[in-house]
Amino acid sequence: MRIGFDLGGTKMLAVVLDGRNHIQGKKKARTLGGGNEAVAAQIAEVIRGAMQDADITAGAVTALGVAVAGPINAEKGMILEPPNLDMRNFSLAEYLQGELGIPVFLENDVNAGLWGEYVAGAARGYRHVIGIFPGTGIGGGLILDGVLYRGKLGAAGEIGHITVQPDGRRCGCGNFGCLEAVASRTAIARDLVLLAANGQSPVLAEAGATDIRLIKSGLIARALDAGDSGVAEVVEQAAGFLGIGMAAMVNTFDPELIVVGGGLVEKLGDRYLKPAESMMRRRAMRRLVADVIVSAAALGDEATVIGAADLAERAVKSR
Ligand SMILES: [Zn+2]
Structure with missing residues (x-):
């Protein structure tokens, strides 16, 4: 058995998996604050809960992979300075290993999610895969020649911060016109x-969508279902920018497959993916893009825990 753990800013999830990535037990919780030790203790508690649910003890677990929403030092098993977690420069791997007696490895959550799709989901059977996950921001990851490519800082694949519109909107990173500043949810x-404020979208106006935080992927999908042409235009334009980013990936990495996941894709499906794909095909070099497959992610939230567990298991075996 191995355990995958997804440490997000708002929720955490621990899952016990067998050798075929089937879920044997799980435990979920809302992520609390309180600083390094408090959050770490909560993580250990949730993991114990998942083991209890699977009716196993730590002795039956060969590896624990923790996917973290934020920057990490994977080699040292450290959480660095994640914007959405109440943890700073903390050796989480060492702590959990001490608490549970299981070898622990950290991974960036986007990489873990892409790896999950690679071993058990939409990217199974391919060797050259780009992962793009539009949501609040746009995360990305690279599998090159069957290997998860991390780069020198472990930060490779920041597709969301490619400039696609030089004079575009300001991005959270400080730059202007980044992909995620124009194509994310x-x-x-x-x-x-x-x-909605200009009265150009009846569906959004009726939903009282005057606040960014109220506009979730589900509401966007409902507006599209209702034939709201203003909303359709906005989504299509955003998807077009995504396609420009995808074309850059195709030209740079010559992939077989681009897997696109996250809440926006789950809810909008082809209405976001198709315009992105057709823009990609128009912009990328014809010879490179001809056989590229664009596919929606298949595993949803489970991709992250499956990927984290599998990467941890491989790390244990290779040391
Ligand atoms: Zn940016």
Whole structure:
């Protein structure tokens, strides 16, 4: 058995998996604050809960992979300075290993999610895969020649911060016109708030969508279902920018497959993916893009825990 853990800013999830990535037990919780030790203790508690649910003890677990929403030092098993977690420069791997007696490895959550799709989901059977996950921001990851490519800082694949519009909107990273500033759910929501305020979207106006935070993927999908042309235009434009980013990936990495996941894709499906794909095909070099497959992620939230567990297991075996 191995355990995958997804440490997010708002929730955490521990899952016990067998050798075929089937879930044997799980435990979920809302992520609390309180600083390094308090959050770490909560993580250990949730992991114990998942083992209890699977009716196993730590002795039956060969590896624990923790996927973290934020920057880490994977080699040292350290959480660095994640914006959404109440932890700073903390050796989480060492702590959990001490508490549970299981070898622990940390991974960036986007990489873990992509790896999950690679071993058990939409990217199974391919060797050259780009992962793109539009949501609040846009995360990305690279599997090159069957290997998860991390780069010198472990930060490779920041697709969301490629410039796609030099004079575009300001991004959270400080740059202007980054892909995530124009194609993420946040970017779409920002445009839709204006649309609603101008009375150009009956569905959004009726939903009282005057606040970015109220515009979730589900509401965008409902507006599209209702034939709201203003909303359709905004989504199509955002997807077009995503396609420009995808074309850059195709030209740079010559992938077989681009897997696109996250809440926006789960809710909007082809209405976001198809315009992105057709822009990608128009912009990328014809010879490189001809056989590229664009596919929606298959595993949802489970990809992250499956990927984290599998990467941890491989790390244990290779040391
Ligand atoms: Zn940026």
